[in-house]
Amino acid sequence: MGWTAQDVPGQSGRTAVVTGANSGLGYVTARELARKGARVVLACRDETRGRDAVERLRGEVPDARVELGRLDLGDLASVREFTAGLPYERLDLLVNNAGVMAVPYGTTADGFERQFGTNHLGHFALTGLLLPALLAAPGARIVTVSSFLHVLANIDPRDLNSERHYRRWTAYARSKTANLLFTHELCRRLAAHGSGVVAAAAHPGYAATNLQTAGPRAEGRRGAERMIELANRVFAQPAEAGALPTLYAATAPGVRPDSFWGPSFAMWRGSPAPSRRAPWTLNDEAAARLWAASEELTGVRYDALRV
Numbered sequence: 478m479g480w481t482a483q484d485v486p487g488q489s490g491r492t493a494v495v496t497g498a499n500s501g502l503g504y505v506t507a508r509e510l511a512r513k514g515a516r517v518v519l520a521c522r523d524e525t526r527g528r529d530a531v532e533r534l535r536g537e538v539p540d541a542r543v544e545l546g547r548l549d550l551g552d553l554a555s556v557r558e559f560t561a562g563l564p565y566e567r568l569d570l571l572v573n574n575a576g577v578m579a580v581p582y583g584t585t586a587d588g589f590e591r592q593f594g595t596n597h598l599g600h601f602a603l604t605g606l607l608l609p610a611l612l613a614a615p616g617a618r619i620v621t622v623s624s625f626l627h628v629l630a631n632i633d634p635r636d637l638n639s640e641r642h643y644r645r646w647t648a649y650a651r652s653k654t655a656n657l658l659f660t661h662e663l664c665r666r667l668a669a670h671g672s673g674v675v676a677a678a679a680h681p682g683y684a685a686t687n688l689q690t691a692g693p694r695a696e697g698r699r700g701a702e703r704m705i706e707l708a709n710r711v712f713a714q715p716a717e718a719g720a721l722p723t724l725y726a727a728t729a730p731g732v733r734p735d736s737f738w739g740p741s742f743a744m745w746r747g748s749p750a751p752s753r754r755a756p757w758t759l760n761d762e763a764a765a766r767l768w769a770a771s772e773e774l775t776g777v778r779y780d781a782l783r784v
Contacts, residue, residue, distance in 0.1 A: 479741065479748020482509045482721065485728050489514035492565050492614075493727075494607070496520045496548060496600070497575025499530040502622070502681055505720035508534050508573055511541035515570070520548035520559065522575070528728035538668070550575055550599025552586035553775060560606035568610035570727055571622040573600040576652070579645040589774065590638040592645075596652035598775055601659055605777040610676055610783060619676040620726045621660050624671035625739060627680075631757045634766055637774075653680075655767060657737065657758035662736040662768045665761070666782035675734050680752060681719030715726040718747075725749035 494509050497503035498519035506710035511517045511534060519534075521527030527545045535541050546563065576596040585594035604611075604619060611617040629650035639648045656678060663676045722738040729749075732738075739752030757763060772778050 480721065480725055480729070481748070482512075482724060484725055485509055485513050486719065486730070487513055488728065491569040492516045492518070492567065493570035493572065494518045494520055494563070494568060495544070495572040495574055496550065496628065497522075498601070499523065499526040501716050502720045502723065503572070503574040504530055504534070505716050505729070506574060506723050508537060508541075509720070509724055510570070511543050512538045513728075514542075514544040516544075518544055518546045518563070520546045520575070521545070522549045522551075538567070548575075548603070548628040549586075550603065551591065551595045553599070553602055554586070556599060558601045558605065560603065563607070563610070565736070566610060567614040568607055569614045569617050571611060571617075572723060572727060573604065573606060573618045573619070573656075574723065575599075576622070579649050581642045581645065582639075590648060592641070592648045593638060593655065594650045596649075596658065596772070597655035598771060600656070601771045602661070602775040602777040605775075605779050608779060608781055613674055615673060617674045618727055619660075619663065619674065620723055621656045621676070621678050622680065622723055623656040623660075623737070624649075624653040624680050625682065626650050627657060627754070627758065628755045630654065631755070632658065632763070634763070634770070636700050637767075637770060647743040652763040653756055657754060658760070658764040658767045660770070661735055661759060661761075662764035663782075665764075666779065668734065670782050672782075674727055675732060677732050677734065677736045677738065679749075681716075681722060682747075683719075722749040722752075736750060 493515045495507040498507040499521040507517045507519050516517050524547050531545050534543055545722035548559040583591040630647045630652050632651045660676050660678045667674050726738045737752045737754045738749050741747035
């Protein structure tokens with residue numbers, strides 16, 4: 478039998494932030510960290526759903542130390558407000574989980590294409606603003622959730638916001654490639670700094686969450702929504718299984734910087750294992766260019782890791 482949530486090491490004394498923790502993979506991740514003793518901040522865009530998630534989690538784990546933080550990754554002002562209001566000088570774990578998938582074209586509060594702006598730029602800014610607290614925690618980790626669908630597209634440095642031509646799945650794949658390039662460059666900078674912080678990435682394979690149906694639902698395409706719901710029931714693994722690679726990257730001993738974890742069977746389902754990734758996600762030059770562009774677009778500069 479492979480690695481399961483029961484194998485998550487004890488987390489007592491550790492503080493974690495999990496984005497998008499009101500449902501799906503984020504909720505399971507937050508719940509299992511809390512079950513093992515971590516203090517967990519559920520960083521959620523919708524406060525009502527976030528409060529419901531906190532109450533549900535406390536019902537499942539009665540002694541859980543959990544709290545709600547409002548965070549809209551599509552609004553850099555919200556990211557700054559969240560980080561400024563976080564009362565912890567030390568942060569042991571940041572799980573960059575939240576995201577949107579294959580939604581109709583739209584822009585964030587700051588004018589970025591919604592998938593790139595939310596999935597990558599929001600988390601880039603969040604990580605940078607929380608970096609001092611992460612550097613203050615021995616053995617801290619940063620886990621960014623990508624997707625095996627990143628293999629569908631490399632980023633286009635001339636059109637990061639898909640202003641020339643928008644295809645929802647291409648834009649999604651590019652945002653997930655950006656997650657991996659971000660992790661790659663972050664690891665290089667952490668190593669140059671001599672920090673013990675470990676940054677890694679994970680993906681859930683094909684897990685049944687509300688991400689897949691969000692796009693069709695937003696457009697009122699009920700037929701497509703029903704087909705996706707059926708596919709989720711037949712082919713997908715549950716969120717409890719999909720969260721395991723993230724939990725592994727976040728807690729298992731010996732996780733190496735810039736490693737990428739996913740399901741063991743065909744990147745689709747199964748216990749956590751090292752996952753294949755597109756070669757362009759390990760390109761030093763592309764990662765450095767994306768980093769520079771991300772600092773310029775968000776206004777968040779990683780001064781502690783300046784190289």
